[in-house]
Amino acid sequence: MLRFAPLLALPALAACVPAAEAPPQTPGGAAAYFALGTEPGWTLEITPDRLTYNGDYGETKIAVANPGAEPLIRGSRYDARRLVVDVVSAECSDGMSDRRYADRVTVIADGKTVQGCGGAILPPNELAGTSWTFVSIGGVAVAADRPASLRFDETRIMGSAGCNRFSGGYGVEEGVLTAGPLAATKMACPGPGMEQENAFFALMAGPVSLTFADDGTLTLTGTEGRTAVLKRAI
Numbered sequence: 001m002l003r004f005a006p007l008l009a010l011p012a013l014a015a016c017v018p019a020a021e022a023p024p025q026t027p028g029g030a031a032a033y034f035a036l037g038t039e040p041g042w043t044l045e046i047t048p049d050r051l052t053y054n055g056d057y058g059e060t061k062i063a064v065a066n067p068g069a070e071p072l073i074r075g076s077r078y079d080a081r082r083l084v085v086d087v088v089s090a091e092c093s094d095g096m097s098d099r100r101y102a103d104r105v106t107v108i109a110d111g112k113t114v115q116g117c118g119g120a121i122l123p124p125n126e127l128a129g130t131s132w133t134f135v136s137i138g139g140v141a142v143a144a145d146r147p148a149s150l151r152f153d154e155t156r157i158m159g160s161a162g163c164n165r166f167s168g169g170y171g172v173e174e175g176v177l178t179a180g181p182l183a184a185t186k187m188a189c190p191g192p193g194m195e196q197e198n199a200f201f202a203l204m205a206g207p208v209s210l211t212f213a214d215d216g217t218l219t220l221t222g223t224e225g226r227t228a229v230l231k232r233a234i
Contacts, residue, residue: 035105037116092117121216132230138199146193161200163189
């Protein structure tokens with residue numbers, strides 16, 4: 001007697017075999033990954049579809065299909081022949097400032113090797129010596145004609161919230177900044193400039209928590225939910 005049961009069972013057995021997982025297209029699964037280097041200046045963008053390299057201060061341009069990542073120890077490699085990229089998880093300095101990144105990146109572009117940094121921008125080791133520009137205050141974008149800035153010295157902060165200059169002492173403990181009292185000039189700036197300045201001084205009247213995002217921005221959050229978002233000025 002012929003027995004067909006084993007043949008009939010084959011599709012069911014095949015269904016139980018897990019499909020091979022597709023390799024990750026960008027480090028960490030991000031929608032887009034950025035890296036950069038200096039001397040000569042270069043940038044790299046990795047998206048799920050492409051690797052785009054601009055090297056030699058823009059003179060060399062290579063765009064190729066993303067081949068998918070191959071695993072490395074603490075990182076990954078993208079081998080697209082003309083463009084080979086190694087991304088290793090290790091703290092990295094861009095060589096031009098004290099800005100630090102989460103990854104070290106090596107690129108071989110048409111046989112030429114360059115090195116730089118990529119991935120998340122890490123928080124500064126300390127605020128002293130850093131300078132920032134405001135992106136928004138109180139949830140409102142800073143007026144284009146009223147730029148605002150903030151600088152941290154060893155013991156003092158100083159800057160402008162869009163109208164008047166200010167300065168005062170500060171301290172940081174466990175991610176909370178306490179500033180003041182803040183002394184400011186007394187210029188009158190009617191309109192959006194004064195509104196954003198008043199919102200800043202209201203925020204800084206009490207302690208604010210410090211939150212650093214992967215893109216390098218800093219958010220100040222007050223006890224009543226007031227916020228200000230700043231980006232690093234290099």
